Amino acid sequence: MISVRGVHKSFGGVHAVRGVTFEVGKGQVVGLLGANGAGKTTTIRMITGFLPPDTGSVAVAGHDTLRHSLAARAAVGYLPESAPAYSEMSVDGFLSFRGTLYGMRRRDRRNATERVLGLCDLHEVRRRRVGHLSKGFRQRVGLAAAMLHDPPVLILDEPSNGLDPKQIGQARRLIRELARDRTVLVSSHILPEVEQTCDRVIIMARGQIRVDADPKELLGSLREASPYIVEARGDAAESVLRAVPGVERVEVTSRPALDFDGTAWHTFRITAAAGAIDLREPIAATCAARGILIRELRREAPGLERVFLSLIEADEEGLPSPPGRGRWPADGRDGGGSPGGAAPQSHGAAA
Amino acid sequence: MIPAASAIAVREYRSLFRVPVGWIVIALYLFLTGVVFVSSALIPGEPASLRYVFGISGWLLLPVMPAVSMRLFAEEFRSGTAEPLMTSPVSDASIVAGKYLGACLFLLTMLAPTLIYAVILAAVSDPAPDPGPILAGYLSLVLLGMLYLAVGTLVSSLTANQTLAFLGTFLFLLIALLLTGDMAARLPGNIGAILIRLGLSTRMEDFARGVIDTAHVVFFLSVSAWFLLLAFVAVESRRWR
Structure with a gap:
C-alpha cells in the first residue's frame, strides 16, 4: 500500500532523507522511529504528498504521489504531529469541512462524522470550538479527521501526543482495530507504544533507515545478548x-x-x-x-529504547553499527549479518 | 474542484466573522464612510451624488483589504493547518480560488450596508440622484477591492507572518498607486505615459463619472487574475522547496 523507493530529499545543503526504501503492505502497522532530525517527518511528508522527493518515487495505494497526486492523497488519512485544526470552527463543522475536501456528499459526511465521533469518543464536545478544547481532545479531533473518509492508508504522526494514559490505551486499541483492513504508519517517540502497537518497526537516523524489523524478533535477538x-x-x-x-x-x-x-x-x-x-x-x-x-x-529486559539509544549513540560516534554487536547493519556496510537469529534488514544508503 | 473551492470559500468567509479582525474592519469601514457620507453627500443645495463617498471609499480599501487578505495563507502556514489542507485531494488552484472567493464575499458583505447611503440620498434629494454613477461607483469599488485582495492573496502566500503580509500588501499597493499616479505624470517621455495607462486613477475617474468601460472592467479582472496566478505558483512552489 505504501511504496517508498530510493527517496532523497535535501533542504539547501542539508540532506534530510538519503536513499530511503521500504514497502508497507495491507493490514500492517508500522512504527517509524527516529530522533529529532532523523528524517521521519520529511519521509512522512513525502508519502502524504506535502513534499516531493528530489529523487526516487513514492506511491500510495498504487498511485504515484507526483503523477497521480490527488488520487494518492485521497487514499491517505493523515494526522500531522500537532493535529492542526481551525480553532474557530466547531468539531462538527471542522469534520464536515474535511469531508467536503475529500469529496464526500452531505449524507456520507453526516454518517462518517457520527462514526468517527463515536470511535474517538468526541460526542460530548462536538458542538464546541476546536480552539477551546484540551490538547487531548484536539488530538482526537485530528485522529477523527484522518479517519473520516475511511482511507485505506492511515499515517499518524505522534498520535498519542497530549493523551492521558487511559486515552493512550484506547488509541492503541483503535489503531490495532483500524489496521485489520488498513495500512497504518505510526511515527512515535514513545517506544513502548510502538512495541505494543506495531508489527514492524523502522528506525531512522541521519536520513537513513538503520533498522527495519519485527519488534518481537528484534527484541528476541536482543534478549540473547541482554x-x-x-x-x-x-x-x-x-x-x-x-x-x-x-x-x-x-x-x-x-x-x-x-x-x-x-x-x-x-x-x-x-x-x-x-x-x-x-x-x-x-x-x-x-x-x-x-x-x-x-x-x-x-x-536486563531489552526494549526498543535500548535499540534506539544505542543506535543514536553509534550514530553520534560515527560507528558502523550500534553496540548491539552487529545484529543489524548500520548502513549496509556490514552486510546484514544477524548472528542472533533475527533478521532485521537495512534499507539505508546501500539499498 | 468546485465543491472543495466553495467549501474553502465558505470556511474562509465565516472565519473572518469568528475573529475580531472581520468585525473591526467592517465597523471601521462603515464608520468612516458614514462620516464621509454625512459630511459630503447630504449638503443642502448641492447635487445629489455619492461621488466623493466612492472616492474616499476607494482609498479606505487600501488599508482595509490587506487586513482581510493577510490571514488567507499566512495563518494557515503559522498554525500548521496548511499541512492537512495541502495533503487533502484538493488542487492548489482550488485552494487559491476558494480563499480568494471567501475574501471577495467578505468584501461584498462589507460594501452591502453602504447601499443605505444611496437609499437615503434618493429619499431626501430632489431631483433623485442619477443611478448611473452610483452603479458604476459600486462596480469600481468591487473591482478595486478584488484587485487589492488578489495582491493580498499573493503576498499572504509568501509568508507565515500576518503582519508582514499586511505591510507587504499595503506598501506594494501604495507604491504601485504612487508610481502610476502623481509620480507618473512627472516622469518624462513614454515611461510616464505607460505608467499612467497602467494606473488605476483614470479608470476610477471614469467609473465616478458613471462610465462603465468594458476595457476598464477587463483590466481590473485580468490584473486580479494575474496576481492570483502568481499566488497559485507561490503555493505550488512551496511543495517544491
Whole structure:
C-alpha cells in the first residue's frame, strides 16, 4: 500500500532523507522511529504528498504521489504531529469541512462524522470550538479527521501526543482495530507504544533507515545478548563472577550498600560472551559453591529504547553499527549479518 | 474542484466573522464612510451624488483589504493547518480560488450596508440622484477591492507572518498607486505615459463619472487574475522547496 523507493530529499545543503526504501503492505502497522532530525517527518511528508522527493518515487495505494497526486492523497488519512485544526470552527463543522475536501456528499459526511465521533469518543464536545478544547481532545479531533473518509492508508504522526494514559490505551486499541483492513504508519517517540502497537518497526537516523524489523524478533535477538544484573555480598564476589564460564565482562554498576556488619553488597552488570547459554544457573551455582550470597539475579529486559539509544549513540560516534554487536547493519556496510537469529534488514544508503 | 473551492470559500468567509479582525474592519469601514457620507453627500443645495463617498471609499480599501487578505495563507502556514489542507485531494488552484472567493464575499458583505447611503440620498434629494454613477461607483469599488485582495492573496502566500503580509500588501499597493499616479505624470517621455495607462486613477475617474468601460472592467479582472496566478505558483512552489 505504501511504496517508498530510493527517496532523497535535501533542504539547501542539508540532506534530510538519503536513499530511503521500504514497502508497507495491507493490514500492517508500522512504527517509524527516529530522533529529532532523523528524517521521519520529511519521509512522512513525502508519502502524504506535502513534499516531493528530489529523487526516487513514492506511491500510495498504487498511485504515484507526483503523477497521480490527488488520487494518492485521497487514499491517505493523515494526522500531522500537532493535529492542526481551525480553532474557530466547531468539531462538527471542522469534520464536515474535511469531508467536503475529500469529496464526500452531505449524507456520507453526516454518517462518517457520527462514526468517527463515536470511535474517538468526541460526542460530548462536538458542538464546541476546536480552539477551546484540551490538547487531548484536539488530538482526537485530528485522529477523527484522518479517519473520516475511511482511507485505506492511515499515517499518524505522534498520535498519542497530549493523551492521558487511559486515552493512550484506547488509541492503541483503535489503531490495532483500524489496521485489520488498513495500512497504518505510526511515527512515535514513545517506544513502548510502538512495541505494543506495531508489527514492524523502522528506525531512522541521519536520513537513513538503520533498522527495519519485527519488534518481537528484534527484541528476541536482543534478549540473547541482554546483560545479567547480580547483587552479591562481599568483595570476593567480583572475582567469583568473572570465573563463571561464559562470562565476558563484569562491571560494578553502583556504589556498594553496606550490611549491618559492614560487609558490602555490590551490584554487577555481567555481559555474556557471544554464543553463551543462559548464565543465570551457572552464576547461581558458582556463587552458592563459593559461599557468595546473592539477593538479586535477573536479566536486563531489552526494549526498543535500548535499540534506539544505542543506535543514536553509534550514530553520534560515527560507528558502523550500534553496540548491539552487529545484529543489524548500520548502513549496509556490514552486510546484514544477524548472528542472533533475527533478521532485521537495512534499507539505508546501500539499498 | 468546485465543491472543495466553495467549501474553502465558505470556511474562509465565516472565519473572518469568528475573529475580531472581520468585525473591526467592517465597523471601521462603515464608520468612516458614514462620516464621509454625512459630511459630503447630504449638503443642502448641492447635487445629489455619492461621488466623493466612492472616492474616499476607494482609498479606505487600501488599508482595509490587506487586513482581510493577510490571514488567507499566512495563518494557515503559522498554525500548521496548511499541512492537512495541502495533503487533502484538493488542487492548489482550488485552494487559491476558494480563499480568494471567501475574501471577495467578505468584501461584498462589507460594501452591502453602504447601499443605505444611496437609499437615503434618493429619499431626501430632489431631483433623485442619477443611478448611473452610483452603479458604476459600486462596480469600481468591487473591482478595486478584488484587485487589492488578489495582491493580498499573493503576498499572504509568501509568508507565515500576518503582519508582514499586511505591510507587504499595503506598501506594494501604495507604491504601485504612487508610481502610476502623481509620480507618473512627472516622469518624462513614454515611461510616464505607460505608467499612467497602467494606473488605476483614470479608470476610477471614469467609473465616478458613471462610465462603465468594458476595457476598464477587463483590466481590473485580468490584473486580479494575474496576481492570483502568481499566488497559485507561490503555493505550488512551496511543495517544491
